Amino acid sequence: MTHYTKSACIRGKVLLLLALRYDLNPMIPNLELMAKAIQLSHESMNSLSGGPFAAIIVKDGEVISEGTNSVTAWNDPTAHAEIVAIRRACTKLQTFQLTGCDIYSTCEPCPMCLGAIYWARPKALYFAAERTDAAQAGFDDRFIYEQLTLPVHERTLPTMQTMREEAARVLKEWISKPDKREY
Amino acid sequence: MTHYTKSACIRGKVLLLLALRYDLNPMIPNLELMAKAIQLSHESMNSLSGGPFAAIIVKDGEVISEGTNSVTAWNDPTAHAEIVAIRRACTKLQTFQLTGCDIYSTCEPCPMCLGAIYWARPKALYFAAERTDAAQAGFDDRFIYEQLTLPVHERTLPTMQTMREEAARVLKEWISKPDKREY
Numbered sequence: 001m002t003h004y005t006k007s008a009c010i011r012g013k014v015l016l017l018l019a020l021r022y023d024l025n026p027m028i029p030n031l032e033l034m035a036k037a038i039q040l041s042h043e044s045m046n047s048l049s050g051g052p053f054a055a056i057i058v059k060d061g062e063v064i065s066e067g068t069n070s071v072t073a074w075n076d077p078t079a080h081a082e083i084v085a086i087r088r089a090c091t092k093l094q095t096f097q098l099t100g101c102d103i104y105s106t107c108e109p110c111p112m113c114l115g116a117i118y119w120a121r122p123k124a125l126y127f128a129a130e131r132t133d134a135a136q137a138g139f140d141d142r143f144i145y146e147q148l149t150l151p152v153h154e155r156t157l158p159t160m161q162t163m164r165e166e167a168a169r170v171l172k173e174w175i176s177k178p179d180k181r182e183y
Numbered sequence: 184m185t186h187y188t189k190s191a192c193i194r195g196k197v198l199l200l201l202a203l204r205y206d207l208n209p210m211i212p213n214l215e216l217m218a219k220a221i222q223l224s225h226e227s228m229n230s231l232s233g234g235p236f237a238a239i240i241v242k243d244g245e246v247i248s249e250g251t252n253s254v255t256a257w258n259d260p261t262a263h264a265e266i267v268a269i270r271r272a273c274t275k276l277q278t279f280q281l282t283g284c285d286i287y288s289t290c291e292p293c294p295m296c297l298g299a300i301y302w303a304r305p306k307a308l309y310f311a312a313e314r315t316d317a318a319q320a321g322f323d324d325r326f327i328y329e330q331l332t333l334p335v336h337e338r339t340l341p342t343m344q345t346m347r348e349e350a351a352r353v354l355k356e357w358i359s360k361p362d363k364r365e366y
Contacts, residue, residue, distance in 0.1 A: 096259060115297075166311065
């Protein structure tokens with residue numbers, strides 16, 4: 001374990017003792033895993049594949065997948081670390097649900113990634129840097145969080161609704177579809 | 184054009200006339216494209232590849248890509264229609280930015296997809312059904328929107344922050360990195 005995880009280790013142990021003392025259901029981060037993710041984010045940044053972000057997905061102590069931001073290398077604006085890791089984990093586990101998995105992300109997930117995490121339904125999320133840290137480094141995370149809470153007509157993205165009735169008819173058909181596979 | 188787009192066509196023309204009358208910069212939806220997307224969402228639902236959603240991306244009148252929800256067919260919780268269409272459009276255009284593109288989605292994008300749309304930076308978004316219609320059909324869109332606005336400790340997803348300082352150090356390094364490719 002590298003030197004910079006020592007203070008975090010002590011913090012982790014103190015949290016665990018407090019949680020046990022007050023009979024809370026403790027979330028115990030695996031600090032070696034988070035340190036590994038931070039190391040990956042650093043390597044990814046230096047390899048010029050994308051932004052300085054990484055994520056690791058683990059289940060029952062076993063690493064299922066790793067992902068690093070690959071937006072610019074892959075020409076894919078959705079290739080954030082968490083999305084890459086989720087897609088790889090689902091391919092490996094042959095499922096679209098990450099039941100029982102923990103996600104470690106080097107940064108608070110942006111709305112796209114947090115949405116993806118909710119759809120994947122893992123057991124828990126551990127993150128390191130905050131959206132404000134990402135914003136200071138020039139990333140739009142905080143801005144997009146703000147945009148999502150605004151009414152459609154107040155957003156910077158020109159947006160218009162049309163043909164709601166016709167599309168809602170298909171959604172209604174889904175409700176009564178007998179052979180659908182829900183997700 | 185199928186019969187169910189007629190009322191929408193009239194609505195579109197009225198909107199255009201109003202926009203021109205009041206000297207607004209009008210957003211003019213291409214209703215044939217939205218009707219095509221709705222048709223795709225219906226076909227996708229019946230082919231059991233995923234939920235009843237589709238998206239089309241267009242630039243300068245040319246269709247760049249189509250996407251349908253493929254979550255269950257591909258074992259990929261991120262394979263929503265908009266994400267699929269964005270990734271295909273970016274592959275085709277060899278870019279991670281959809282500058283000048285319009286996105287047509289058969290439903291108001293969920294937070295994951297709206298986040299992806301913001302990262303892709305298209306010109307405009309047109310959508311048909313609302314998040315409430317999706318919720319009525321059993322999809323979590325509205326629930327995830329609500330979760331995203333909550334403080335971390337109030338969310339249903341157990342979440343914990345750790346090692347912020349170490350991760351933020353990498354983000355700070357990114358700021359002064361001379362050869363970075365911003366996105």
